[in-house]
Amino acid sequence: MFNRRAFLAASAASVALATVRPGLAADKAPGGGDAAASLNQLLDTFFQEDLRRSPEGATLAGMDTGKLAGLRAKLDDRSPAGRKADAAAAESQLRRLRALDRKALTGIDAVNYDSVDYVLADAVESNRKFPFGSGGSPYELCQLQGSYQSIPNFLDVHHPIEGKADADAYLARLEAFAGTLDTETAQFRQDAAHGILAADFMLDTTLTQLRALRVEAGASGLVSSVARRAKEKGLGDAYGAQAAKIYTDKVGPALDRQIAAVAAARKTATHDAGVWHIKDGEAWYAQGLKSSTTTTLSPDEVHQIGLDQAKEIGARLETLLAAQGLTQGTVAERIKALRARPDSTYPNTDAGKAQLIADLQVKLDEMAGRLPRIFRDIPKAKARVQRVPPAVETGAPLAYYESPPLEGERVGTIYFNLHDTAEWPKWSLPTTVYHEGIPGHHLQGCIAQETKGIPLYRANMFFSGYGEGWALYAEQLADELGMYDADPLGRIGFLKFLLFRAGRCVIDTGMHHKRWSREQAVKYMVDLTGDTESAMTRETDRYCAWPGQACSYKIGHTLWNRLRDQARTALGDKFDIKDFHQVGLNSGAVPLDVLQTMVGDYIARVQRG
Structure with missing residues (x-):
C-alpha cells in the first residue's frame, strides 16, 4: 500500500531545497557525534538508493544530471519486480537503521531517526499485509490513480527539453509509458479477479478520462508537447513525427487495452463507496x-x-x-x-x-x-x-x-x-x-x-x-x-x-x-x-x-491544539508560545506520534529548568 515513489514525487520541491542545506542544527544538543555522523551517512545512502529506483522522482527533484543523467530517459518501475524491489529496500533500510544505537542520539538527530523509523516501519508493515494498492489508494486504477493520470502531465510539465539529449529521453519515456500502461492493466485485471475493484461511479469517471486521453496522434498532448518544445530549441520537426509514431504504434494500443479492461471490470463493479467492500478492506482502512x-x-x-x-x-x-x-x-x-x-x-x-x-x-x-x-x-x-x-x-x-x-x-x-x-x-x-x-x-x-x-x-x-x-x-x-x-x-x-x-x-x-x-x-x-x-x-x-x-x-489540527494545551497546563507560567512553536517547527515535518514525543521532551526539559 505504501509507495516510496509517491513520497519522492509529492515533495520534490523539498528535496531540491534540501540540497543546499549544509551543516548541523543550530540548536542541536551536544554529544552523540559518532552516532549522529553514522546516522547522517546512512540516511544519505538511503536517499541515493531511493533516487536511483525513482527516475521520475529524480527528474522532479532536478537531480537527474551528472552521474544520474541516465534516469531522465526512464520511468519508475511499476512492475511486480519493481514493487518487490521497493518492498525489499524498505526492509533492508529498516534493518540498517535499527542497527544504530538510538540512545546515543540527541536533538535533531534523534528526531531524524524517529521519523525515518516511523516511515520505514509503516512501509514494511503495509507491504507485508497488503499485496495490492499504491500511492495511498487500494486501487491500481481509478479516477485518481494510475499512470494514465500522472505520466502525461509529468512529461509535459516536468520533463525538461533543453537539447537533443532531453528530447531523445522524452521519446524513450513515451515508449516506456506504453509498457507501464500494460503493466498496470495486467495488475488491474489480477486485482479485479480477487475482488479489489473501485466502485462503479469511480470507474465511470476513469473511463471518461481514459477515453479523453485516447485520441489520434495529431491531437495528443503527449505528441504536441515534445514537438513544440523541440522545435523551440531548434531541433526541427523530426521529434514530433517520431512521437506520433510511438503514440500510434504503442501508446494508443496500450490505452485501448486498458480501456477495454476497465470497461469489462465495470460490469462487475458494485456501487459500494467504502474500501470495506474489497478483500481485506477493513484492515486496509485501519492501516491507511x-x-x-x-x-x-x-x-x-x-x-x-x-x-x-x-x-x-x-x-x-x-x-x-x-x-x-x-x-x-x-x-x-x-x-x-x-x-x-x-x-x-x-x-x-x-x-x-x-x-x-x-x-x-x-x-x-x-x-x-x-x-x-x-x-x-x-x-x-x-x-x-x-x-x-x-x-x-x-x-x-x-x-x-x-x-x-x-x-x-x-x-x-x-x-x-x-x-x-x-x-x-x-x-x-x-x-x-x-x-x-x-x-x-x-x-x-x-x-x-x-x-x-x-x-x-x-x-x-x-x-x-x-x-x-x-x-x-x-x-x-x-x-x-x-x-x-x-x-x-x-x-x-x-x-x-x-x-x-x-x-x-x-x-x-x-x-x-x-x-x-x-x-x-x-x-x-x-x-x-x-x-x-x-x-x-x-x-x-x-x-x-x-x-x-x-x-x-483535522486530526493534525486537533493534535497541534491538544499538545499546546498540554504544554500550557503542565508548564503554567513557564509556558511560552514562542518556544512551543519553535519546538514544533524547527525539526521539519515529522509524524504526529513523533511530534507528541518532541513536545513531551520539551515539557520535561522546561520543568527540569
Missing part, C-alpha cells in the same frame, strides 16, 4: 488511516472527533451568522444565503480580480507584521499573492502554494484561481491566504528550509497530518492574533472551512468503516456546509479513491 494521520486513532475515534467538532464549530457559526441578521434555517442554509448576497464576491473582471489580489496581499503583509508576537523564528523568504495565469486556470486547483526558488528572489507564492470569482466569496479568502501562506505552509516550509541538520532523506518526507494540520492551526492563529476583529465575515469563513474539515472525518470514516453510501456522505456534507451537491460529490469521490487521507487535516 494510521499511515495518513500518523497516529494510532481508530476509525471510530476519528469519526467521533469529526462529529463532536462539527457540532461545536456549527454552534459558533450559528451565533456569528445570527449577528449578521441570518437567523432562520440551519447553519448550512444560512451560509447559502450569505453566499447569495450580491456583494459577497468581487466583480468577475480583470479589475475586480486585480483588486482581490491586492486586498489579500494587504492582509498577508499585515499578518506578517504580527508574527513576532508568537514566533521566535521568522522566515527570511517573503510571501506574495498572485493570480493563476489565465492560460492554465481551467485545469488548476482553486488555491495552492509554491515554495521560494533556490536562487534569485527568495519569495514564496500563494496562487488563487480566479477563473470565476463567484467561486470565491470574499469571506472565504482571508483564511485561505493564511492557510497557504503566513502563518501556514509558507512559514512552516521556509522555517524547515532554513533549519540546518535535516538530511536529504528526511527533508524528502511529507506528512499530511503534520503539514496540513499545521496549516489549519495557522488559520486559527490568525484569528487568535486578531485578524478578524474588524472582519466578522472573515471569521465566518474561517469557521466554515474548519467545519468542512471536521465533516471530512465523519464521511471518510462513515464510508470506509461504517459502510455509508456515497449518497449518504454527499448529503451529510451538503447539509453540514451549505456547499453544492456537485462540489461535495467530487470531494466525496476523492475520499473513495484515497481512504483515510482526508482525515489527516
